[in-house]
Amino acid sequence: MNRALACDHTVALPPQPISLDVLREKYLKPGERDTDALFERVARALANAEAPEQRDHWAARFRQHLSAGAIGAGRIMSAAGTGIQATLINCFVQPVGDCIQGVDDEGYPGIYEALREAAETMRRGGGVGYDFSRIRPRGARVRGTASTASGPCSYITVFDQSCATVESAGARRGAQMAVLRIDQPDIVDFVTAKRTPGRWTNFNVSVAVPDAFVHAVLNDGPWELVHRAEPSDELKQAGTAQRADGLWVYQRLSARELWDTIMRSAYDFAEPGVLFIDAIGRDNNLRAIERIEATNPCGEQPLPPYGCCCLGPIILPRFVRCPFGHGGRATFDFDAFAQAVALQVRMLDNVLDITHWPLPQQQAEAQAKRRIGIGFTGLGDALIMLGLRYDREDGRAMAQRIACTMRDAAYQASVELARVKGPFPLFDADAYLAEGTFASRLPASLQAAIRAHGIRNSHLLSIAPTGTVSLAFADNASNGIEPAFSWSYTRRKRQPDGSFATYEVHDHAWRVYRALFGADAALPEAFVAAMDIAPKDHVAMMEAVQPFVDSAISKTVNVPADCPYETFRDLYLHAWRAGLKGLTTYRPNDIVGAVLSATPDAAPCIGSSPGTPPAQDPMRTVIEKRPRGALDAVAEKIEYWTAQGAQTLYLVVSFLPVTLPDGSTRSRAIEFFMPVGQSGESQQWISASMRLLSLAARGGFLERALNDMRKVVWDRGPVRLGQRRRDDGTVVPMWHESEVAAIAYAIQNIIERQASRPVQPPLPAADIDPPARYTPPTMAGRTCPECGARAVIRRDGCEHCTACGHTGACG
Numbered sequence: 001m002n003r004a005l006a007c008d009h010t011v012a013l014p015p016q017p018i019s020l021d022v023l024r025e026k027y028l029k030p031g032e033r034d035t036d037a038l039f040e041r042v043a044r045a046l047a048n049a050e051a052p053e054q055r056d057h058w059a060a061r062f063r064q065h066l067s068a069g070a071i072g073a074g075r076i077m078s079a080a081g082t083g084i085q086a087t088l089i090n091c092f093v094q095p096v097g098d099c100i101q102g103v104d105d106e107g108y109p110g111i112y113e114a115l116r117e118a119a120e121t122m123r124r125g126g127g128v129g130y131d132f133s134r135i136r137p138r139g140a141r142v143r144g145t146a147s148t149a150s151g152p153c154s155y156i157t158v159f160d161q162s163c164a165t166v167e168s169a170g171a172r173r174g175a176q177m178a179v180l181r182i183d184q185p186d187i188v189d190f191v192t193a194k195r196t197p198g199r200w201t202n203f204n205v206s207v208a209v210p211d212a213f214v215h216a217v218l219n220d221g222p223w224e225l226v227h228r229a230e231p232s233d234e235l236k237q238a239g240t241a242q243r244a245d246g247l248w249v250y251q252r253l254s255a256r257e258l259w260d261t262i263m264r265s266a267y268d269f270a271e272p273g274v275l276f277i278d279a280i281g282r283d284n285n286l287r288a289i290e291r292i293e294a295t296n297p298c299g300e301q302p303l304p305p306y307g308c309c310c311l312g313p314i315i316l317p318r319f320v321r322c323p324f325g326h327g328g329r330a331t332f333d334f335d336a337f338a339q340a341v342a343l344q345v346r347m348l349d350n351v352l353d354i355t356h357w358p359l360p361q362q363q364a365e366a367q368a369k370r371r372i373g374i375g376f377t378g379l380g381d382a383l384i385m386l387g388l389r390y391d392r393e394d395g396r397a398m399a400q401r402i403a404c405t406m407r408d409a410a411y412q413a414s415v416e417l418a419r420v421k422g423p424f425p426l427f428d429a430d431a432y433l434a435e436g437t438f439a440s441r442l443p444a445s446l447q448a449a450i451r452a453h454g455i456r457n458s459h460l461l462s463i464a465p466t467g468t469v470s471l472a473f474a475d476n477a478s479n480g481i482e483p484a485f486s487w488s489y490t491r492r493k494r495q496p497d498g499s500f501a502t503y504e505v506h507d508h509a510w511r512v513y514r515a516l517f518g519a520d521a522a523l524p525e526a527f528v529a530a531m532d533i534a535p536k537d538h539v540a541m542m543e544a545v546q547p548f549v550d551s552a553i554s555k556t557v558n559v560p561a562d563c564p565y566e567t568f569r570d571l572y573l574h575a576w577r578a579g580l581k582g583l584t585t586y587r588p589n590d591i592v593g594a595v596l597s598a599t600p601d602a603a604p605c606i607g608s609s610p611g612t613p614p615a616q617d618p619m620r621t622v623i624e625k626r627p628r629g630a631l632d633a634v635a636e637k638i639e640y641w642t643a644q645g646a647q648t649l650y651l652v653v654s655f656l657p658v659t660l661p662d663g664s665t666r667s668r669a670i671e672f673f674m675p676v677g678q679s680g681e682s683q684q685w686i687s688a689s690m691r692l693l694s695l696a697a698r699g700g701f702l703e704r705a706l707n708d709m710r711k712v713v714w715d716r717g718p719v720r721l722g723q724r725r726r727d728d729g730t731v732v733p734m735w736h737e738s739e740v741a742a743i744a745y746a747i748q749n750i751i752e753r754q755a756s757r758p759v760q761p762p763l764p765a766a767d768i769d770p771p772a773r774y775t776p777p778t779m780a781g782r783t784c785p786e787c788g789a790r791a792v793i794r795r796d797g798c799e800h801c802t803a804c805g806h807t808g809a810c811g
Contacts, residue, residue: 011323011512013475018491018503023472027077035473038077039066045081046072049350062347069318070340071473073311073464075125076351088310088355090464091127091175091296092362094118095305096155098134098229108134108305111155117359118176119162124358129177129303131208131293132156136229137185137250148232151186153193156200163202175297179275181208182258185225185250191262194269197643197718204297206273206582207262214276214576216255223255263569266585273299273584274572280581285439285550286369286458288431299582300464300554301373306365310355311373311464312348314340315474316382316402317508323385324524326516330386332398334405341374341406342413348372349417349456370424373462373551374410376402377470378477380484381509384526390483391528391537396544399481403548410460411442415449423454432458438550462551467807477508481545481555483530484509487523491806535559535571535585543578552581559587618658619668620700631656631671634754638746640721642739649674649686651743653750669751670697686743693747709744713737718783721745737783 023035032038043062047055071077072088079086094117097108104110109117118128136142138151156178163176178200180190191207193199216223226247231240235250242248265272280292280302290304301309319337322328352370357363379399380390388395429451433440439450463481470477478484487510491503513523530538538557546553559568568587575583631654639648654671672690689709696705714737721742722734736742784792784801792801800807 011515013511013515016476016503016505016511018505019471019475021503022468026074026468027472029082035067039063041081042066042072042077045354046076046347046350049353058346061343065340065343065347068340069315069474070344070347071313071315071469072347072351073309073313074467074469076312077469077473079125080351080354085356086125087121087358088351089126089308089357089362089366090311091129091298091301091309092121092358093129093131093294093296093301093303093305093307094121096130096132096134098136104134106134111135111158115159115162117361118159121358121362122163124356126308126358127175127177127297129179129294129296130159131179131181133179133181133184133208133293137225137227138189139232139235139250140227140229141232149229151189152180152184153186153189156190156193156203160200160202176203177295177297177299178203178205179208179294180205181277181293182210182213182262183224183226185227187225187258188261191265191272194271195265204273204299205271206275206295206299206584208275208277208293209576211276211278211576213255213259214573217259218573220254220256222252223258224249225251225253260569263565263572266572267565267568267587270584270586273582274575275299275302275582276576276580279576279579280552282436283438283550283581285432285437286426287437288428288434289426295552295582298465298554299584300375300462300552302552302581303371304365306359306361307369307371308362308366309373309462309464310348310351310366310371311375311462312344312351313375313377313464313466313469313480314344314406315477316376316378317385317474317477317512320382320385323509323512324516325387332382332386332402334401337402338405338409341409342416344374345372345410345413345457345460346417348374349414349421368424368426369458370456371459372457373464374406374460375463375480376406377466377480378474378508379481380478380530381507384484384509384524384528385512387524387526389526389528390541391533396541399541400544400548403545407461407548407550408443408446411439411446411455412449414456414460415446415453417456418454421456423456424458426458427454429454441547459550461549463545463549463553463555465554471505471807475508475511476505481541481553483528483533485530485800487527487529530558531560535563535567536574539571539575539578539580539583542575542580542583546578546580555584557583557585559585561588563587618660619666622700623656623670623698627656632667634750636746636750638721638743640719640739640742640746642719647739649743651690651747651750653747653754655754667754668697669702669747669754670694672697672747686739689740689743706744706748710736710741710748712740712744714739722749735783 023038027038029038029041032041040063043066044055044059046062047059050058072080073090075086075090076088079088094114095108096114097104097106097110099110101110101112103113114130118130121128132152132155135152135155136149138149138153140149142149159176159178178190180187184190187207190205194205213223215221226243226249228247231248231250240248240250262272262274266274275295277293281287284290284292284302292302292304295302296309301307303309314337316337317323319333319340320330321333322330324330349370349372352366352372357366379402382402383390383395383398386398388398432455433447433450439447442450465480466474467479470479484507487507489505491505492501510523510527513521513527535557538555542553542555557571559571568585571585572583633652633654635650635652637648637650639646641647652673653669654673655667656670657665658668659665672693674686674690693702693705696702719736719739719742720733721736722745734745736745784806792799792806
């Protein structure tokens with residue numbers, strides 16, 4: 001093992017297999033074998049925005065910059081320099097107007113024009129956020145057709161289905177954010193929508209909450225749900241009336257009761273998130289010329305219509321010297337970090353000039369204001385390596401100092417870039433530095449420089465989730481602003497042939513500590529994981545950093561299942577008082593599913609594995625017809641649970657003894673049967689499935705047929721059958737997408753127990769001794785595409801499987 005112990009260098013570690021796998025799967029292009037080739041491709045692509053005679057110089061600077069730990073967001077690292085017409089921008093905000101086609105009277109695109117624009121954006125690789133508040137509420141008059149409106153929630157369903165069918169560039173589907181103002185008349189339907197299983201699965205949802213509403217909650221006052229659209233005659237007869245400002249009051253209700261509805265949904269279903277829309281507006285450097293009503297899908301970028309997220313994080317652990325005090329006092333190299341931030345400004349500014357824009361409106365918006373979003377990742381690990389706890393004041397003070405350094409270095413660099421390339425076209429010094437904007441709180445010297453020379457970028461900072469870029473480029477450093485979720489976990493990943501590979505995934509700070517001090521050394525007190533931190537201390541970290549970030553912070557506050565509702569509710573009010581721009585929480589609970597159980601393990605399921613070709617494999621050769629006579633058979637009672645309660649059926653699997661080339665004998669499943677008289681019409685499909693499986697077994701492709709059955713989805717919610725044991729001994733329930741999938745799983749287990757089929761061995765882990773593992777609780781959620789567990793939650797703005805560690809779409 002290579003250990004670089006000098007204080008001016010980070011500790012060199014062998015790459016983790018999972019990092020190499022993610023790098024190959026998501027970022028390396030044909031002909032690229034490692035990050036060196038990838039960095040060369042990206043650096044040269046971004047240098048193309050420079051004058052021709054300077055491109056080689058800047059390509060070399062950017063190449064070294066990327067190697068030192070400053071990277072672009074996922075779209076940049078994946079698509080830059082490839083020649084494909086995919087955007088380098090992760091996310092956008094798209095406007096939606098109050099008409100079907102064309103544009104409404106405020107110039108906003110009609111619903112189906114907005115849908116077309118969103119589809120094109122997602123096809124090119126971008127996620128999309130929308131404010132649907134302009135759409136007239138359910139029951140409003142539609143004069144053109146002499147009918148009544150169906151409301152924004154019905155159209156959100158249309159957008160959700162569109163996202164499900166549009167595969168965006170880079171083999172990922174675009175994430176979406178739906179925002180509705182809290183005074184929109186359909187707000188109750190909106191905030192309770194995800195109580196229906198399977199509804200809006202391609203959307204995060206957030207409520208835009210102004211200060212006036214919070215004051216109404218605190219004062220136990222009334223709240224009016226209003227819209228400019230005229231209500232139907234029936235609603236008028238029911239009491240709707242028009243205010244002096246021209247808005248129609250559709251309903252009056254208690255602000256506290258509405259707030260409680262929102263908080264209960266967040267408590268039970270992890271959504272909606274809350275956007276404090278007035279705080280977003282006040283802080284906006286461009287509040288004089290734009291109105292922000294929505295954010296990107298992960299929430300770290302409040303944006304105007306057609307605004308974009310041009311993001312790039314810096315890996316903070318790369319700037320920790322003498323980690324854990326090994327060889328000297330642990331310090332953070334603020335000078336080197338500031339230099340990296342300065343170069344990151346130029347690199348991200350260049351992205352705006354070389355990217356492919358899905359829509360001309362997006363290009364025009366970006367070129368007029370030149371928003372970028374420099375952020376960081378690995379804050380939790382950097383604090384650990386400095387000997388600081390994430391949940392204590394000294395840890396927050398260090399985070400605040402890092403954020404302040406990033407702010408000042410970025411704004412100074414943008415001023416210098418304006419002197420070379422010019423300020424953003426819509427720059428106006430008086431409006432930009434007006435009292436209350438983020439820029440008005442900059443040091444006096446920076447404000448003076450902005451007045452004298454302008455500034456290249458209207459906004460420069462954003463703390464985004466880092467998802468797979470942390471795995472691929474930062475050795476699984478903690479995500480974004482977050483603390484580490486665990487020091488080690490097992491990730492089970494499906495392979496192209498249907499089999500599974502198992503990875504041991506370790507946290508970067510943990511790996512560094514073990515490399516320096518050995519496998520037996522007790523972990524220092526600074527090793528505190530996300531689920532060990534009180535919710536109020538998660539919020540306190542946001543409170544410390546947000547004043548130094550001109551956009552926003554994407555962070556999920558994980559709340560323990562036994563957190564009292566009153567305490568949970570108060571988190572949001574505390575966040576508002578602290579001046580935060582939004583808050584998202586997640587609490588595992590009984591409504592979304594059981595968390596852990598301690599019951600015996602079930603046999604592992606069968607997956608295809610490497611072996612001899614089917615034509616030569618006695619276990620897969622074609623059997624023309626069923627052998628005569630009786631066969632050994634296993635009859636098993638299958639008990640599972642659906643939304644309708646406990647279900648029971650009996651299955652019979654018959655086996656044929658097969659002699660292998662080495663002379664040994666194994667049992668091959670050949671026939672499947674469901675005894676008659678079970679549950680009547682609703683399970684006739686099971687009998688048909690058994691006949692088809694019997695044909696598949698004789699044809700030699702039984703494994704594929706069963707794996708296909710495991711993918712069958714229905715609309716009645718998940719099915720619970722079986723348990724599986726994690727490496728630490730914890731047993732968790734198995735969830736399946738349908739009865740078909742559950743029964744296929746049961747059959748796989750019957751075959752496994754009968755045939756004792758060997759399972760593909762796991763891939764080797766990194767060359768480090770196994771850890772004394774901290775394992776956070778598995779949280780119930782959506783189905784994981786890799787391990788199949790119903791454990792995918794939104795964490796740090798990303799889809800994260802708490803069972804296997806898979807990281808999915810981050811917007």
